[in-house]
Amino acid sequence: MKTPRELKVKPIRNGTVIDHIRANKALSVLKILGLPSKESAVTIAMNVKSSQMGSKDIVKIEGRELAPKEVDKIALIAPKATINIIRDYELVEKGKVNLLDxxxxxxxxxxxxxxxxxxxxxxxxxxxxxxxxxxxxxxxxxxxxxxxxxxxxx
Ligand SMILES: [Zn+2]
The missing domain is CATH 2.30.30.20 (Aspartate carbamoyltransferase regulatory subunit, C-terminal domain)
Structure with a gap:
């Protein structure tokens, strides 16, 4: 019997991974960030299983870090999102969006x-x-x- 081959997503060298986006909101997150654009490679996973959330979306953006105002906007549609900043293939910062009162x-x-x-x-x-x-x-x-x-x- 054949085992299904997993589609490998290449790790990003420099950029941002936004995880725990509310399911089906990845495209709204991209819109906030002005993506897609010519400069950044973007990988999107939508409606993937999540132990915490049931299902979620994930967005990986090559060569881009987020401005504080962008993070505040993302919080409005994805209050549980986590922001992972990657530099030289290393996770250098892991944070949550913060939905202010x-x-x-x-x-x-x-x-x-x-x-x-x-x-x-x-x-x-x-x-x-x-x-x-x-x-x-x-x-x-x-x-x-x-x-x-x-x-x-x-
Ligand atoms: Zn008013």
């Missing part, structure tokens, strides 16, 4: 009458009211923003 100055409030959408110099501020999936409440007008609205802005 307050999201400031990243998203716009969808309420056209909200003070943050007027001429006033007020930055947007949202409280996290749900984490799986993430939902937010505007600090100023209390409008609630669901996952689809959040994602459409990232």
């Amino acid at each position: 307050e999201i400031n100055n990243i998203l716009k409030c969808q309420n056209p009458n909200c003070i943050t959408n007027t001429e006033e110099p007020v930055i947007t501020r949202f409280y996290i009211i749900g984490k799986g999936p993430v939902s937010l409440r505007c600090y100023y007008c209390e409008r609630i923003m669901g996952e689809n609205e959040i994602e459409s802005q990232l």
Whole structure:
């Protein structure tokens, strides 16, 4: 009997592996990062088994590390994601995204009458009211923003 040959994914030399992404959200993560692009090779695994999460997505990006603002955005759609930074084939840093209790100055409030959408110099501020999936409440007008609205802005 033949044993199935495993498809080998080459290890990356320098770059980032984002693991524990909520299943089927890998493409949203790529969108946040402005990928695919000519500069970075990207490997995506979607809906793979996870002991912690049931199923998850994984994204490997060659030659790219993430900016703090990108990590904050990823937290909004994949609050359990882990970020592994690889340099010269070695794992040099392993961290989790950190979904803060307050999201400031990243998203716009969808309420056209909200003070943050007027001429006033007020930055947007949202409280996290749900984490799986993430939902937010505007600090100023209390409008609630669901996952689809959040994602459409990232
Ligand atoms: Zn508002």
